[in-house]
Amino acid sequence: MNKDSLKKFRLKIEGLDLEILRLLNDRASVSLEIGKLKAEDGLDIRDREREEAIFEYLSHENKGPLKTFEMNQIFEKIISISRRLQSMETFNRADSESATPTLPSSFKGEGSGVGAELLHAKESCTIGGRTSVYGLLGTPVAQSMSPLMHNTAFALLGIDAVYLPFKVDNLPGALAGMRALHIKGASVTHPFKEQVIGLIDEIDDTANKIGAVNTLICEKNTIRGTNTDCVGAVRCIEALLPIKGHTFVVLGAGGAARAVVFGISSKGGTPVVVGRTEEKGRALAGEFDCAFVPLSQIDDIKGDCLVNTTPVGMYPKADETPVPRSVLGKYKAVADVIYNPLKTRLLREAEAAGCAVASGFEMFVYQGVEQFTIWTGRDAPAKEMREVVYHRLSGSGQ
Numbered sequence: 001m002n003k004d005s006l007k008k009f010r011l012k013i014e015g016l017d018l019e020i021l022r023l024l025n026d027r028a029s030v031s032l033e034i035g036k037l038k039a040e041d042g043l044d045i046r047d048r049e050r051e052e053a054i055f056e057y058l059s060h061e062n063k064g065p066l067k068t069f070e071m072n073q074i075f076e077k078i079i080s081i082s083r084r085l086q087s088m089e090t091f092n093r094a095d096s097e098s099a100t101p102t103l104p105s106s107f108k109g110e111g112s113g114v115g116a117e118l119l120h121a122k123e124s125c126t127i128g129g130r131t132s133v134y135g136l137l138g139t140p141v142a143q144s145m146s147p148l149m150h151n152t153a154f155a156l157l158g159i160d161a162v163y164l165p166f167k168v169d170n171l172p173g174a175l176a177g178m179r180a181l182h183i184k185g186a187s188v189t190h191p192f193k194e195q196v197i198g199l200i201d202e203i204d205d206t207a208n209k210i211g212a213v214n215t216l217i218c219e220k221n222t223i224r225g226t227n228t229d230c231v232g233a234v235r236c237i238e239a240l241l242p243i244k245g246h247t248f249v250v251l252g253a254g255g256a257a258r259a260v261v262f263g264i265s266s267k268g269g270t271p272v273v274v275g276r277t278e279e280k281g282r283a284l285a286g287e288f289d290c291a292f293v294p295l296s297q298i299d300d301i302k303g304d305c306l307v308n309t310t311p312v313g314m315y316p317k318a319d320e321t322p323v324p325r326s327v328l329g330k331y332k333a334v335a336d337v338i339y340n341p342l343k344t345r346l347l348r349e350a351e352a353a354g355c356a357v358a359s360g361f362e363m364f365v366y367q368g369v370e371q372f373t374i375w376t377g378r379d380a381p382a383k384e385m386r387e388v389v390y391h392r393l394s395g396s397g398q
């Protein structure tokens with residue numbers, strides 16, 4: 001190797017890097033100016049048409065050696081960071097207009113991402129004597145995206161509240177604690193969604209029919225339960241095709257399947273339960289008056305949309321898939337309740353087979369959006385909640 005040449009090229013790279021850095025900062029300054037204009041006019045931060053136009057002119061101008069997809073990867077990151085800068089601009093503006101600026105200091109625990117940036121922009125705001133407490137009851141909870149999502153929403157709307165993860169070993173004890181500590185609401189996750197029903201004061205009709213509670217509201221020492229998973233599932237599926245008049249092949253017969261089957265039935269669709277454990281699958285199908293087919297006969301079923309509610313394909317076993325690739329071409333659409341990874345092997349194979357696909361990520365965000373509105377009575381900032389979780393999941397490498 002010619003050491004002099006290497007040194008010369010490295011010096012050239014350093015010079016180019018400094019130039020790129022200067023240009024990136026120039027670009028970020030212009031982006032912030034655009035953010036201010038958007039905030040003044042109340043415009044959405046994300047302008048998909050504009051983003052598409054950017055990629056189009058860049059790919060037209062790209063002379064290589066970067067391939068178009070490589071150049072796209074770089075600009076996707078630049079554009080996503082620009083959006084975050086602009087979000088902060090909107091947030092700062094809303095906050096400076098608000099009489100009670102509130103951002104929970106618990107944001108510090110969230111590491112990098114949009115939420116953390118909001119924190120760094122607002123470090124002076126802290127939890128106070130009037131801060132309302134919400135939380136997540138389950139085990140495990142460490143991987144949950146709910147704290148990030150709800151705390152971002154509280155901060156963006158200037159609501160003096162914090163959402164914390166509670167790893168629960170003893171559910172009756174946790175519910176007694178909730179009453180005693182005036183915790184205003186909680187999400188309920190694995191493995192308590194069914195068990196919690198017998199331990200609270202009231203459940204609504206939806207949760208009763210689904211047979212599972214994922215949302216608690218605590219007021220005046222009374223705990224009420226509802227279920228927002230089915231709202232999330234319906235919104236996720238309706239982004240693919242109308243539910244009414246279509247047949248949905250639902251893989252699995254657990255808690256998520258109950259919410260999905262209920263959501264589909266209540267919107268006029270026809271669910272078909274497909275499971276590996278016949279007794280459990282038949283029981284669920286019997287409750288919702290629909291058909292059951294054993295998983296071993298998946299080849300023989302006809303339907304418009306396949307919905308996976310099993311954990312097969314979830315991180316860290318992301319190379320698994322619940323059905324053979326060969327059956328996917330029969331469906332118009334495929335949805336997965338799994339949101340980590342964002343795109344499961346099932347969805348990748350379905351896309352390759354020409355199906356429209358939806359990730360459990362959408363279901364997760366919308367069940368949270370619904371919870372937020374139930375707890376606060378305010379319209380949830382769905383777009384930002386979606387973005388902050390998407391950013392974390394896509395950046396986590398999981």
Ligand SMILES: NC(=O)c1ccc[n+]([C@@H]2O[C@H](COP(=O)([O-])OP(=O)(O)OC[C@H]3O[C@@H](n4cnc5c(N)ncnc54)[C@H](OP(=O)(O)O)[C@@H]3O)[C@@H](O)[C@H]2O)c1
Binds near residue numbers: 253310
């Ligand atoms: N996106 C969201 O907002 C959201 C919300 C809720 C849940 N989820 C996700 O949904 C998934 C399921 O959760 P859950 O609460 O419904 O779990 P669950 O109650 O344990 O039910 C899991 C179901 O999957 C079936 N199953 C498990 N492994 C299987 C395999 N290898 N092959 C075939 N079937 C298999 C089980 O079969 P058996 O009947 O034989 O036990 C059961 O019917 C999890 O990944 C969870 O994270 C996502």
